[in-house]
Amino acid sequence: MVKREIPVEQAIGMTLAHDLTRIVPGQFKGRAFAKGHVIQPEDVPVLLDIGKRYIYVLEIGSDELHENDAAVIMAEAVAGDGLEWGEVHEGKVVLKAVTDGMLWVNQEAVTAMNLIDGISITTRPNLIHVTKGTSVAGVRPIPLVIEKNKVDEVVTIANEVKDKRSAIDVLPYKMKTAALVTTGSEIQSGRIEDKSGPVLRAKLEAYGIQVGRQVFPGDEKDAIVSEIVSAADLGVDLVLVTGGMSVDPDDRSPASIREAATQVVTYGTPMLPGSMLMLAYRGKTAIFGLPGAVLHDAKTSFDVLLPRVLARMKVTKSDIAQLGVGGWLNE
Ligand SMILES: Nc1nc2c(c(=O)[nH]1)N[C@H]1C(S)=C(S)[C@@H](COP(=O)(O)OP(=O)(O)OC[C@H]3O[C@@H](n4cnc5c(N)ncnc54)[C@H](O)[C@@H]3O)O[C@H]1N2
Numbered sequence: 536m537v538k539r540e541i542p543v544e545q546a547i548g549m550t551l552a553h554d555l556t557r558i559v560p561g562q563f564k565g566r567a568f569a570k571g572h573v574i575q576p577e578d579v580p581v582l583l584d585i586g587k588r589y590i591y592v593l594e595i596g597s598d599e600l601h602e603n604d605a606a607v608i609m610a611e612a613v614a615g616d617g618l619e620w621g622e623v624h625e626g627k628v629v630l631k632a633v634t635d636g637m638l639w640v641n642q643e644a645v646t647a648m649n650l651i652d653g654i655s656i657t658t659r660p661n662l663i664h665v666t667k668g669t670s671v672a673g674v675r676p677i678p679l680v681i682e683k684n685k686v687d688e689v690v691t692i693a694n695e696v697k698d699k700r701s702a703i704d705v706l707p708y709k710m711k712t713a714a715l716v717t718t719g720s721e722i723q724s725g726r727i728e729d730k731s732g733p734v735l736r737a738k739l740e741a742y743g744i745q746v747g748r749q750v751f752p753g754d755e756k757d758a759i760v761s762e763i764v765s766a767a768d769l770g771v772d773l774v775l776v777t778g779g780m781s782v783d784p785d786d787r788s789p790a791s792i793r794e795a796a797t798q799v800v801t802y803g804t805p806m807l808p809g810s811m812l813m814l815a816y817r818g819k820t821a822i823f824g825l826p827g828a829v830l831h832d833a834k835t836s837f838d839v840l841l842p843r844v845l846a847r848m849k850v851t852k853s854d855i856a857q858l859g860v861g862g863w864l865n866e
């Protein structure tokens with residue numbers, strides 16, 4: 536690459552080699568001049584105002600890539616069908632969700648890419664719920680001109696994982712329906728009003744899940760088991776059991792879920808609030824035992840695990856154990 540620095544006063548009529556950024560703290564950050572802009576006499580004071588006394592005239596070698604071209608090549612390599620992007624800006628492509636769903640990042644692959652000198656791939660936290668239109672990742676090289684072989688390496692890593700899943704994607708939810716099994720003698724008898732229905736319906740609607748029936752079996756194990764089994768046998772994707780998840784004599788939900796389940800992933804999570812959560816499956820139906828905190832707190836272990844369950848990702852005890860570090864979810 537040949538890079539010549541030209542004083543802006545002598546650059547009138549020359550073409551900008553890259554986007555130039557203006558930042559006014561608290562007010563504006565963005566592109567002041569676009570790559571390809573031909574510098575006009577009136578641009579000179581503006582360029583000086585944003586601290587540009589020189590511009591580059593670039594001659595890019597055949598083994599090199601301009602930042603904008605490198606960013607687009609990398610975006611095309613890493614992004615799956617659940618992502619789209621607009622124009623490249625200031626050497627960066629921003630990937631946006633085309634659908635509601637779970638952000639998927641192949642952490643190992645993206646880390647390997649970021650170990651390549653001059654590569655920067657940034658995402659939101661892995662496995663979170665995102666809505667259509669959300670910006671989820673930024674892809675850019677650090678230098679203005681980067682060696683092509685580094686970008687090729689990114690593409691190679693992306694292709695190596697692609698047969699399973701793209702390195703970065705938004706996976707739409709596969710689960711569509713839910714049923715509520717609201718335990719508790721105090722609810723069944725009408726001593727107190729049920730608060731779980733409205734809370735859980737609102738939460739699941741935000742994820743695009745239809746909540747069908749809600750039943751109130753009290754605290755008897757056989758009744759709770761029978762309600763879980765019949766919802767699962769009706770083909771409901773997700774059964775949410777509330778109440779009776781902790782240590783009192785009439786806390787019978789964990790034993791009931793265990794009996795109804797064909798597989799128990801965990802009873803207990805290393806997260807607060809929501810440590811008493813249970814996750815199990817009866818065939819393809821996921822069963823959550825939800826502790827009291829889910830009805831009380833805005834964010835619990837349930838919110839952390841729900842996207843991956845709805846996307847039908849396999850969740851193991853080891854995945855859950857790793858959530859302990861950072862699992863303090865309260866402010
Ligand atoms: N000694 C211990 N105490 C507690 C422990 C523990 O390990 N040792 N765990 C704590 C945690 S963590 C949680 S979470 C809570 C309670 O969890 P449960 O899921 O067992 O909740 P319940 O005992 O059934 O009910 C607690 C409270 O919430 C009311 N409730 C329950 N369901 C509804 C509903 N659908 N609508 C309205 N209100 C509801 C219920 O009446 C109780 O007042 O335990 C901690 N304690």
Ligand code: MOO
Pocket residue numbers: 806807808809810811812826827828829
């Ligand atoms: O399991 Mo509790 O939900 O931590 O408060």
